[in-house]
Amino acid sequence: MESILVLTHADESGAVLSKGSLESVTAGRELAARLGAELTIGIVAKDASSAAAQVAGAAKRLLGVQGEAFAQARFASDAAACEALCRAAQATIVLAPHSSRFARVMAAVAHRVGGLIDTHITAIGGAANLEATRWFYRQRIEAVVSREKRPWFLLLDAGTHPAFAGEAAPAQAEEIAIAVELPALRTEVKGTRAPKQGAQTIRPDAKLLFVAGAGWTKKQPDGQIHVEDAGELILKFLGASGASLGSSKSLVDQGGEGNSVLPFLTHLNQVGQTGSTPRHAKGLSTCCHGEEPHVVGWRFVGERRAVSLDPNCGWTRGKADVVYVADAFEVMKRVNALLEDAASGS
Amino acid sequence: MSNAFHIVVCAGIVPDPLQTLEPTTGPSGPGIKNEMVLPAVLDPWAASALFEAASLAAKNPGSPQSPSKVWLVSLGPKAKLQQVMMSVAQKVSFELVPVDGPIGGFPDAQATAAVLADAIAAIPGLDRERMLLFGGWESATRGAGVTLQLVGERLGIADQFQGVDQIELHEDGSFEVLERVEGGKHQVSVCAGVPAVLGWATGNLAEPRNNPQVGMANMRTIMPALQKAKTATLDGNGLHYVSVSLPKQQRTTRVEKNMNADEIAAELVAWIGAE
Ligand SMILES: Cc1cc2nc3c(=O)[nH]c(=O)nc-3n(C[C@H](O)[C@H](O)[C@H](O)COP(=O)(O)OP(=O)(O)OC[C@H]3O[C@@H](n4cnc5c(N)ncnc54)[C@H](O)[C@@H]3O)c2cc1C
Numbered sequence: 001m002e003s004i005l006v007l008t009h010a011d012e013s014g015a016v017l018s019k020g021s022l023e024s025v026t027a028g029r030e031l032a033a034r035l036g037a038e039l040t041i042g043i044v045a046k047d048a049s050s051a052a053a054q055v056a057g058a059a060k061r062l063l064g065v066q067g068e069a070f071a072q073a074r075f076a077s078d079a080a081a082c083e084a085l086c087r088a089a090q091a092t093i094v095l096a097p098h099s100s101r102f103a104r105v106m107a108a109v110a111h112r113v114g115g116l117i118d119t120h121i122t123a124i125g126g127a128a129n130l131e132a133t134r135w136f137y138r139q140r141i142e143a144v145v146s147r148e149k150r151p152w153f154l155l156l157d158a159g160t161h162p163a164f165a166g167e168a169a170p171a172q173a174e175e176i177a178i179a180v181e182l183p184a185l186r187t188e189v190k191g192t193r194a195p196k197q198g199a200q201t202i203r204p205d206a207k208l209l210f211v212a213g214a215g216w217t218k219k220q221p222d223g224q225i226h227v228e229d230a231g232e233l234i235l236k237f238l239g240a241s242g243a244s245l246g247s248s249k250s251l252v253d254q255g256g257e258g259n260s261v262l263p264f265l266t267h268l269n270q271v272g273q274t275g276s277t278p279r280h281a282k283g284l285s286t287c288c289h290g291e292e293p294h295v296v297g298w299r300f301v302g303e304r305r306a307v308s309l310d311p312n313c314g315w316t317r318g319k320a321d322v323v324y325v326a327d328a329f330e331v332m333k334r335v336n337a338l339l340e341d342a343a344s345g346s
Numbered sequence: 347m348s349n350a351f352h353i354v355v356c357a358g359i360v361p362d363p364l365q366t367l368e369p370t371t372g373p374s375g376p377g378i379k380n381e382m383v384l385p386a387v388l389d390p391w392a393a394s395a396l397f398e399a400a401s402l403a404a405k406n407p408g409s410p411q412s413p414s415k416v417w418l419v420s421l422g423p424k425a426k427l428q429q430v431m432m433s434v435a436q437k438v439s440f441e442l443v444p445v446d447g448p449i450g451g452f453p454d455a456q457a458t459a460a461v462l463a464d465a466i467a468a469i470p471g472l473d474r475e476r477m478l479l480f481g482g483w484e485s486a487t488r489g490a491g492v493t494l495q496l497v498g499e500r501l502g503i504a505d506q507f508q509g510v511d512q513i514e515l516h517e518d519g520s521f522e523v524l525e526r527v528e529g530g531k532h533q534v535s536v537c538a539g540v541p542a543v544l545g546w547a548t549g550n551l552a553e554p555r556n557n558p559q560v561g562m563a564n565m566r567t568i569m570p571a572l573q574k575a576k577t578a579t580l581d582g583n584g585l586h587y588v589s590v591s592l593p594k595q596q597r598t599t600r601v602e603k604n605m606n607a608d609e610i611a612a613e614l615v616a617w618i619g620a621e
Pocket of ligand 1: 212213214215216218220247248249250251270271272273274275276286287288289290291292293294295307308309310313326327328329363364390
């Protein structure tokens, strides 16, 4: 008989569970109901007691590790905390969000408790047996895997389950506190840093992904480059639409070569083979050719449209729903004007 | 003060990303059709790690008695490793530690990590107290972000960082690391000193130009190392593939060649606003 532990962690506040954690709670509840398995939720947070209130009704058993050391997303303390929770729960299946915080430690935790791990899980299924879906070769090949060995750890990709939203209730304090023996802590987390000053352009929760390609910085039909105009048009659009900004590799790479490049772009914006694979309902590509190493990053983007001057670009070959063969400078200028009109209510 | 580092870079070989990939099933499980003959490259994020390692070693050469050094540990079919090393060797100086084994992303990551950890533990002259264990934070094959972490865990390294874009050394031997976290930000940490594990993302360095002199010096040690490479068999760890398939979603693309910018803009704004 399986038993399930969902490991969760707090967001930066230290007292509220992260969205990914709440998504894992949903996944855990669904799986527990299907397998008739007992469910435990484990919490790693500076203030796990407060965080527990969000999931008080979600599972039979709540365990928590808390204290100042767990305010920081750091390998040594997080691994020790998760290990302690796993040892206390003795579950056969461990679910957790594939967040940067848990992805950093969970393989090591699985190893410590004699388990095995699979990550970037996009679906959990199987009838008699537990099966997990994940992608290989940068989202180019999809596989369903199962394992006999237990405990089996599964890290769930963000956005694959709805976030758990139950009635908040005080959690039972005696259930909460799990003691952790911490190793010497040689690392101190100082905080987070946005890569460049100015607008925060990466918005994982945005409905729309807007991708800028290298065409924005190339010579245009008038024989000139218009990088400043490009930057203005893009930032204006991001401001008006709330979209998240992605980029092709060719465009971000220009920054390193001393060329004039859009100042707000970094490798963190890059989508694709050696970039990110964001999850958005819609995606709009502009001035980007739609080559395979770029488009693999669009695997989890629902509806896709592209504006490109090239009628034979990659997007036209079954990679986008609509391709407008047009000048993105002209199109985006008008899109911005329309969004501005709409915002001012005219 | 001169820091001397022993930097071990774990890097696999992967199909060139411009290749079309098709899954097949062989006697030992799933694989990629013709993977042995597809052009291969050093795994891109692990390649960033190698270039960062070389740069770090060059900036911190240590002393003649105790120099900094870079090892490249790679598991793959010997013949394929040799092909890829011909071009990687032109880039930066390293000593290759090859392990002859299977290709591709389908073998179990924990089994791969066990083999790599054993190979590293057996490197003659490696001072593990001075070690920086580098690699890509995720591979271009399995993309799990598990292997390097497990190698570090098996080698008993208690400070690990993933999605690293920068390391900055301080005079006292401590260093600052920038790791990618959610929302397009970096987490900034300061670690008291080596040993540590750094799984690299893109980093800050462009790919070094080919340097024939470096290539020749590297190849002098690479070829004998390949000849002596031990063969590893990987434990299946009970990993069972229920299915392996290409995505079915080929879209029917509407290509609009004759709409003017106003019409396109109106259509896009309606589409963006639609639920
Ligand atoms: C190992 C490896 C990893 C890679 N990883 C990635 C990755 O993660 N992400 C990625 O993006 N790429 C990646 N690539 C690179 C990829 O193969 C392409 O080279 C890259 O995506 C091309 O970027 P682009 O489409 O922006 O530029 P280009 O190929 O230069 O295309 C620019 C496009 O803009 C159009 N254009 C120009 N002006 C306008 C205008 N005014 N209006 C509309 N359209 C216009 C042009 O017609 C053209 O189609 C990788 C390659 C390798 C080898």
